[in-house]
Each structure stands twice: as structure tokens, then as C-alpha cells.
Amino acid sequence: MTEQARSKEGELHWPAVRNDTDNSHLVREADTDAVSQRNTIANSSISNPSNPQTSRLSESERTGLLKTIWELSPDILAVKNTRGVYQMINPAFCEWFAVSEGDVVGKTDADLFPGNDGELFLRSDLEAIRLGEPMFCEETRRTAKGLRHYRVSRVPYCKPEGGVLGLLFCLRDITELKQTIARAEQAVESVKKHEQTLQQLIDSMPAGVMLLDSELRLLAWNKTYLTYFDPSLKWCVGARIQDVMPLAEESGIVQKLYRALKTGRPVRVREFKYEGLRKGTTYWRGVAVPLELSLETGSTAALAVMVVDVTREVMAREKYAQTAELARQREREIRELYEHEHSIAIQLQKSLLSHDLPDLRGFEITRRYQAASEGALVGGDFYDIFRISARKVGVVIGDVAGRGLNAAIYTAMTKHMLRAYALENSLPSLVLARLNDALISCTPVEVFVTLIYGVLDAEDGTFTYSNAGHELPVYYSARLSRACSLDLTGRALALLPGYNYSTHVVSFEPEDVLVLYTDGISDAGRGTNRLGREQIVSIVDSIGCHSGNDIANAIMQAALNFAGGHLADDAALLVIRALPRR
Known part of the structure; x- marks a missing residue:
């Protein structure tokens, strides 16, 4: 380990972090030096014939190498002339924009991209060409994959004797890099109070980091580790893990660390208890990662050990275990209360349905009611x-x-207010107008009612009705052998005071049929696959003037089929059929 990697006190030293001009990249000094060295070696290997390690690449080899890089690069690459006209694009460009090379070559960004975007791209290209210097920027755009971040590079390429020949364009997706940087910045922010520790933490885990050699002796550690454990112990380079963690042997930690060294694989250190002088009883969890250190004396096996305080998690788990029975008891009470209310609501709802239908000469009335699936609210x-x-x-x-x-x-x-008003004056438009005002005065603002009320007259064979925002009735004419929907006559009840409803009249001929239903039937289904009014019209049209039972059974079965056998909402259905003349 170099002196740069370890301070005099044995603490881990992370190279200083610096920001570029747009504060969007974290660059380590050591990484920068490495890149510089690799570039120097690579350049000398290709261009310097005196390099003893390699010989100069031939022109064809260089061309083949550049072609391979061009075709396999995941970045979007393009070459443009001094007027911003595309000369060539790589396969990644074609795949990203779903175009062929023929669609792009010979055109500018202003030709390819609609609106101001294309003009802006072209102006940026021409500015880089005018200056003769590379231009870099970052852009954020909303795509089908969400918000994505891109690094855009515009690099002019020149003649050997000077003068710009054209422009190399590169677009790189740096979303993952941005996300990594954001997480790193959040981690740094969360530990600002540990000023000296900021240079030692390598990522966002608020973890204690310790470096051990192959004999489990301390090589380095960060100050966070000292905040976790007692600093009065023998924290010094060369100290054994048993000296700084007295329970390491008993709890099996030492055996796990040796196993990680032997197998070369990370080992998780499950929760262990630590009795310290500073914080008393605490609980910890960690991971040991084997690695190889390059020292002046050669390479050696080592372990990076990271631990985090899980005391709160353990305490919360124990507290949950203590209160679990209380929670279950509360759940049972809530369930019983729900079932009691549900039972009352079901009984009340059943009482609202007419059971003894009045006989009406010349007509048969068929009714169906299907409650929602078990567990659904009434x-x-x-x-x-x-x-x-x-x-x-x-x-x-x-x-x-x-x-x-x-x-x-x-x-x-x-139900009962409507009956009262109807028995005073049965005209549907008047009844609904009075019912609308009454509901507005005695119900909360979120309550509204869709409803059809009509008067069936057996003497003249008419059905006079008003429809307050309800599902459209379906009427079947036996003479025309055709079914159709009837009109709406007004908005839902309890929405607008003083609203006036109109009245429509349907004249029955023998074997004509009228079907009234609620949205529990028309909305039966899942997602966009619903039964719908058109399907109901089709069912009535296909059955025609058969008995009311046949029509009602067919519609209810269709609703159940669309809903997969279990209705999500209650469903009510009435079928009024004019009997044939004898």
C-alpha cells in the first residue's frame, strides 16, 4: 500500500473529489493520471516505430481498427461537413433514431428534426466549426424510458496544414452516471458533520470501513469506525481484529473472515451484538470483501470489512414482536366492525328491492338483482x-x-321520497324535479343519483318516463324486429337545484320489450374490455320477443362472463314485455 493510500494514523485516504465546470462529474485524481498514462502508452505504441514493444500499424490495420470502433461503439456517432450536412453515421445512430443511413446523409439537423430543436442543433454545429474548438454540453430530454441525460460532443477535425474539414458528433447516454453522481452527492451531504470522514467514504453507505491483511491485522480504517466502537481499544496498524472487537472470536466473525480469504468470495456477517462503553449494547451487520493489494513488497491478500449499525432495526423488530398480538386483535375488531356494518347494509339494501310485483294486465315484468362479489362494499x-x-x-x-x-x-x-312524490302527482318530469331539490337539501355534496322513473299505463300501452343521467334503456320493436337505445332526458339528481326534466313516451305494441339496467351490468368486465351498451342492444336484438326471463338471463350471463364470473359492482335489471294479444 502506498503512502497515499494510508495516512500516518492508519486511516483510509480517499483521493480528493473535484468538480468540472458544470459540477456534473466526480473525477478522481488517481484515475485521471491512469487515463493519461494509458493514452501516452497507446499513442506511442501506434505512432512511434521506435517503441520496442510494438511496431507501427499499417494503414489498412488502422482503417480496420477505426471501422470496428465506428461500427461497434454504443455511442451515437456522426461526421458532418463544414455546413453541418451529415456525411456518415454509425449503426448506433440508425438504431437509436430508427432510420437508415440513406435517410440522414446529405441532410442537416434542421432537415431531420422538427421545430426549433433542429435549428438549435445546426447552430451549435456551425459554432463549433467556426471556433475550430471542441464543444461539450449536457442535455436532458423526456423519452419513452423516462427522463434521460445526454453528453453531447462536437469536435472539429482539421487538415494537417490547418483549416477545419468537418465535425465529429458524439451523443452519449449518461443517465446512469448522473444517477450515480446524485447518489454520491446525497451520501456526502448526509455525513457533512464528519468533516474529515468526507475524504474517506467511497460511496453512500454510512458504514465503518476497515482494511485487514491476510492474518486479520489492521492495515487501515476510517474515522467512522471509531465513532462506532470504543476508541480506548488498541486501534493501531498491526493490531489484531480480536483486540479491537473483543467478541469477534466468540460470535464467529473471525471464522467467517478467514473463509472469505480462503474462498475469495464476499462473506456476509450477520447480526452480532457488541457491548461498548460509549453506546452500551448495539447490534451490527456487515460484509467482508476479499481483495488483492499491491504493495512495494508485492501483492498480498486482504479484506475490506464494512459494518453498519442495525440497532434500531433490531429494536424495532423486537418491539413489533411484542405488539404483534395487539395488532392482530385490533385487526379482528376492525374486521368484525366491517362485517357488522356490511351485514346491516345488505339487509337494508334487500329491503329496498320490490319483492311482490303488482300485476298489470297485458304486461310481464322480469327483475334481476346480482350483488357484487363477496368482500366488496354494498x-x-x-x-x-x-x-x-x-x-x-x-x-x-x-x-x-x-x-x-x-x-x-x-x-x-x-326510494321512499320518490314514491311519496309519485303518489301525489305521477308525472315523471315533476317527480324528478321535486326529488332533485329534496336530495340537494338533505345529502352531502358528494352524493348524486342516476335514475329512471316511468309510469307504465296498461290501458293505452304507454311508458312515460324521465331519465336523470342513467344508463340508456334498450327498446325492442317486434314489428321492426330491431332493438335501439332510448334518449336521456336530463342530468343526474342532486347536482343542480331547480333543474327541469323533460318526459318521453314509449308506445308498446304486442311483444315489444323495454330493458332497464344499472352500470353494474354495462361496466362489467376488466380494463377496456367491458360489456357496454352496444353489447346489451345486440343481445336484446338477437333474442327479440322471447320471454322476459330469457332476455334477463342472457344479459346477466353476459355480464358475468365479461367480469370473469365475479361482478365488481352490484347489478340491477328490469325487463318489461308487452304480452301478445289473445
Whole structure:
């Protein structure tokens, strides 16, 4: 180990870090010297025929070498003339921009890139050519892979006698380098209070670092290590690991370190306990990495040992173990409370569904209700059918926003207020206008209701309805043998006070069918693959004037198929069919 690698006190010395002009690179002085030496050797090997180690490369060998570098370089490379016109590009350029060489050669950046980008690139090229000096910059761009950082180099190449011939362009992705630098800067910032330690830490781990020889004797360490363990122990070059870590033998650490030396592979040192004078009982975890040191006397095996304080983690784990039963008990209580509320909401919702349908001469009404899959919160889907007069019944299907007990409560409010208003005056537009204002006054702002209310008249065979933002009904005409959707007549309830709804009338002929449903059916499915209104129209169109049961069963089965057998939301369905004349 050189004197530069170890201070007089035996502490690790990391070469000073310096920033370039844009503060974006960390460069070690030792690395810079090494690069300089390699460049000197490489240059002399190629260009100096007197070098005893190698002979001069022939022109063809140089050409082949340059061609190989050009074709295999992962960097994006291009050669341009003095007007910024592309003369040649490498395969990495073609792959990155998904172009062929013929698409690019003969053009400038202004021709290839839209908007201001191309003009800016071209101006930068021409500026580098004008100055005759290399230009370097960094750019950040958002790509399909996220935010990426690039190093852009523009290097003019000249005639031997002077004068610029053209420009070599290089684009390198330095995102990973930037990320590494950012992590290193964060690590340095986190340990500012240890001023002298800043020059000793090599990466972001707040770890104690110790260097041991093949006999587990100390070669070097950082000051962070002294903050971990007692400085009163014999911390000196040549001291045994057992002298500075009294429990190393008992806890099996020594055996693991020897194993790392023998196998040449890193060894993890699992949690071990340390009784110190400074911090009392602490817990540690570490790793020993074998390496080879080049000393003046030759190479020798060594170990880099890094340890981190995991006392908080161990204490937290023990505390969790002590309180685990309390957490499980709390979980059981919450589950029981949820199940109780869920049960109440289900019972309340069931009570909202009409069970005894009023008979209406000339019509059959088929109903279906499918609750969401087990474990899902109860929704606000409901239907209601009630008698208004001897020849008229009210038909309602709706969906209250929200889930759980609150949704069930607002559903009950909606159902019973609508019935009350309908029994006073059954005109749908008037009923929905009054219901809208009532819901606004007695529900929170986040609650709204989509709903269809209509009056089915058995005497004249009409269905007079208003649709407040609900799923569009599907009507099948037996005479035309065709199904279609009916219109919306207004916005959802409880959104805008004083809103007026219009009324539409459907005239039934024998075997005509009207299908009303909630979004639990039309939205059944996963992702973008949903049942949808068009599929419902298609189902009704294909079945036609068959019984209401056939239509209802087919629609419910289609919804289940799209949902994979388990509906994510409650689903309600009503099928009104005019019976054939006898």
C-alpha cells in the first residue's frame, strides 16, 4: 500500500473529489493520471516505430481498427461537413433514431428534426466549426424510458496544414452516471458533520470501513469506525481484529473472515451484538470483501470489512414482536366492525328491492338483482315497482353514488321520497324535479343519483318516463324486429337545484320489450374490455320477443362472463314485455 493510500494514523485516504465546470462529474485524481498514462502508452505504441514493444500499424490495420470502433461503439456517432450536412453515421445512430443511413446523409439537423430543436442543433454545429474548438454540453430530454441525460460532443477535425474539414458528433447516454453522481452527492451531504470522514467514504453507505491483511491485522480504517466502537481499544496498524472487537472470536466473525480469504468470495456477517462503553449494547451487520493489494513488497491478500449499525432495526423488530398480538386483535375488531356494518347494509339494501310485483294486465315484468362479489362494499343500485292506480304502475331503477352503509341509507331516502312524490302527482318530469331539490337539501355534496322513473299505463300501452343521467334503456320493436337505445332526458339528481326534466313516451305494441339496467351490468368486465351498451342492444336484438326471463338471463350471463364470473359492482335489471294479444 502506498503512502497515499494510508495516512500516518492508519486511516483510509480517499483521493480528493473535484468538480468540472458544470459540477456534473466526480473525477478522481488517481484515475485521471491512469487515463493519461494509458493514452501516452497507446499513442506511442501506434505512432512511434521506435517503441520496442510494438511496431507501427499499417494503414489498412488502422482503417480496420477505426471501422470496428465506428461500427461497434454504443455511442451515437456522426461526421458532418463544414455546413453541418451529415456525411456518415454509425449503426448506433440508425438504431437509436430508427432510420437508415440513406435517410440522414446529405441532410442537416434542421432537415431531420422538427421545430426549433433542429435549428438549435445546426447552430451549435456551425459554432463549433467556426471556433475550430471542441464543444461539450449536457442535455436532458423526456423519452419513452423516462427522463434521460445526454453528453453531447462536437469536435472539429482539421487538415494537417490547418483549416477545419468537418465535425465529429458524439451523443452519449449518461443517465446512469448522473444517477450515480446524485447518489454520491446525497451520501456526502448526509455525513457533512464528519468533516474529515468526507475524504474517506467511497460511496453512500454510512458504514465503518476497515482494511485487514491476510492474518486479520489492521492495515487501515476510517474515522467512522471509531465513532462506532470504543476508541480506548488498541486501534493501531498491526493490531489484531480480536483486540479491537473483543467478541469477534466468540460470535464467529473471525471464522467467517478467514473463509472469505480462503474462498475469495464476499462473506456476509450477520447480526452480532457488541457491548461498548460509549453506546452500551448495539447490534451490527456487515460484509467482508476479499481483495488483492499491491504493495512495494508485492501483492498480498486482504479484506475490506464494512459494518453498519442495525440497532434500531433490531429494536424495532423486537418491539413489533411484542405488539404483534395487539395488532392482530385490533385487526379482528376492525374486521368484525366491517362485517357488522356490511351485514346491516345488505339487509337494508334487500329491503329496498320490490319483492311482490303488482300485476298489470297485458304486461310481464322480469327483475334481476346480482350483488357484487363477496368482500366488496354494498353499492347503491336498486329498483322499485309500485302501483299508482288500477291501470298504472310506477317503475324505478337507479344508482346512488357511493358504497357501504351510507349508500344504502341514501338509497332508502331516494326510494321512499320518490314514491311519496309519485303518489301525489305521477308525472315523471315533476317527480324528478321535486326529488332533485329534496336530495340537494338533505345529502352531502358528494352524493348524486342516476335514475329512471316511468309510469307504465296498461290501458293505452304507454311508458312515460324521465331519465336523470342513467344508463340508456334498450327498446325492442317486434314489428321492426330491431332493438335501439332510448334518449336521456336530463342530468343526474342532486347536482343542480331547480333543474327541469323533460318526459318521453314509449308506445308498446304486442311483444315489444323495454330493458332497464344499472352500470353494474354495462361496466362489467376488466380494463377496456367491458360489456357496454352496444353489447346489451345486440343481445336484446338477437333474442327479440322471447320471454322476459330469457332476455334477463342472457344479459346477466353476459355480464358475468365479461367480469370473469365475479361482478365488481352490484347489478340491477328490469325487463318489461308487452304480452301478445289473445
